Amino acid sequence: MEITVGIAGKPNAGKSTLFSAMTGTTVAIGDYQFTTTETTRGVSYIVTKCPHLELKHECSPKHGKCFSGRRYVPVDVLDIPGLIEGSGQGKGMGNQFMDSIRGASAMINLINPFNQEKERIPVDQLTNEAQEVENEIIIWFASRLGSEWEKFCRKVSHMNGPLEEKLIQKVGFFGIGQPEIRKILNSGNFPELLNSWGNDEMTEFSRTAMTVIRPMERVVNKGDLIHDTSELINSGLRVISADYELSIQRAYSLGLITDMDSIEPTPKANEKQSLALEKIRNEYRAGKLVRIQDVLTDLVKNRMENIVVYPVYDDGKWCDKDGNILPDAFIMKKGETALDLAFAVHTDIGNGFIRAVDGRTRMILGKTHELKDSDVIRVVSR
Ligand SMILES: Nc1nc2c(ncn2[C@@H]2O[C@H](COP(=O)(O)OP(=O)(O)O)[C@@H](O)[C@H]2O)c(=O)[nH]1
Ligand SMILES: [Mg+2]
CATH class of the missing domain: 3.10.20.30 (Beta-grasp domain)
Structure with a gap:
């Protein structure tokens, strides 16, 4: 199955930096708005324990790679710009943004914990904003679902099959299959008679689609600039640093580390580089930050089942x-x-x-x- 994880968030959240770190590519990164204007696609990896550990021999993956029993399984990643400042407060989202999230099996809702004055945004406000963005996506989906509903009901009225067989004609645009539609239907109270569906059903269907089938994971970026992340973590947010991830990537390609997981400096690293890498390593060890690979793996394996x-x-x-x-x-x-x-x-x-x-x-x-x-x-x- 093809998995595509979209990175969405307001300008300056660090989407392109994170995308770069996750995919090992360089894309436009900037401190001003609309640096990136088009969706970019790349390949990243989820990490699992490789069964080759049970054998005497190592594996030879055709796709992805394996480092000492950690198997990197490829998934596609999208850098999705176009979520404008103030969306979630009714300012609307671009068509291109919506087109891109249609093609994503899950989303990382990347949150910048700093405002334009570079001050910390209070945790409540961050979660509210994240909620607003998610609500707007849910409302968008619900309105697509509900558009020309009567016409759709007439079209499928002659069909005898189960509801998912009819609904696939309506939500096919979103790439959701019949088993997934069934799962959504089973999770709520949806009348068998499509004619009687109203706003509540559309919203409910859409909410389940965007939380269970195509989940959105809230991830706070720029954790390297936050002294104490415990308040964020305690409110259910994951805290990462795209900057650190990029540094780890670079250190690896320069041979300053040989293992991107343990971040142990090699003799090739000079004193300054070693100190910088150790600082990074300690912040992960202390649980102040989580690695994006772990967030991605958890999202794809556990949340998406x-x-x-x-x-x-x-x-x-x-x-x-x-x-x-x-x-x-x-x-x-x-x-x-x-x-x-x-x-x-x-x-x-x-x-x-x-x-x-x-x-x-x-x-x-x-x-x-x-x-x-x-x-x-x-x-x-x-
Ligand atoms: N300190 C710090 N800065 C970051 C981090 N991620 C991104 N930035 C900076 O934030 C700015 C916006 O980053 P960019 O990736 O272009 O954001 P985008 O608009 O969401 O694509 C750039 O100056 C980045 O260097 C991070 O994890 N830590
Ligand atoms: Mg960008």
Whole structure:
């Protein structure tokens, strides 16, 4: 499954800096508004424990990478500008912004804890602002859902299938599938009769879509400039520093560190560089800040309820036909089955499915067998 995480936030929140750090690319970063005007796409990674640790040999990923058993599984990231100052207070959001969030499976709502005078914004105000932005996205979705509702109801009135089969015609623009629509419907009280849906149903549907199906994660940036982040953390906000992330990236590419996780300076780093890296390291160790990779992984795996599954050709050696160990890591929805994995590998493999084999237990699995996180699976197909 393709995962795309959008970074949204007001100008100066640090979206482009964060995007750069997450994707290892350089994009326009500036202290003035509208530096970036178009959505930029790049690749970042979620991190999971690699099953190769259970083998005598290391893996050779076709996509992504693996550092001492930490497997980096690629996800797409978007730098989404266009959320203007004052949106959330009815100033409206740009069309381009809305188009971009349509293509995102989840969002990071990046919050700048400083105002234009570079003073700290009180925590209540930050959470209110974040809420307003999210509400505006929910209202936008609800209005798209509700537009020409009667016409839609007439169009599907002859259909006998379940509600999700009808609603897919309405919310297809957002890329939500039928199982996801069913999940939204089950979570609330939605009348079977679409004609009777009103504002409340539209908003409720939209709210669940934007919190459960396409969650928005509030992340406070510029934590390096905050002395004590505990108040923010206690109000349920994640605190990061895009600046530190970028420094860690750079230190790595200069060989000043060899592990972006432990941030341990190498002899190549001079005294000043070592001190700077150690300061950064201590702030993460003390729990003052969290790493963006951890935020991303938590968002994709836990909030979006996904798992990582490793399809292999040989269920004993966990390799492909060429002997590459654990070459693929697939992000799948929790609840998906061996057959879903077969189709994710290739349509032909799905169509020709005979059975699957669990690489750990060597048990034979049928089509409907539900996959678990970190499963290593061989699919046998015609
Ligand atoms: N101290 C600090 N400054 C940051 C951080 N992230 C971004 N900035 C600065 O904030 C300004 C705006 O950053 P930019 O990435 O262009 O923001 P965007 O408008 O949201 O894309 C730039 O001067 C950045 O250097 C951070 O984590 N810490
Ligand atoms: Mg920018």
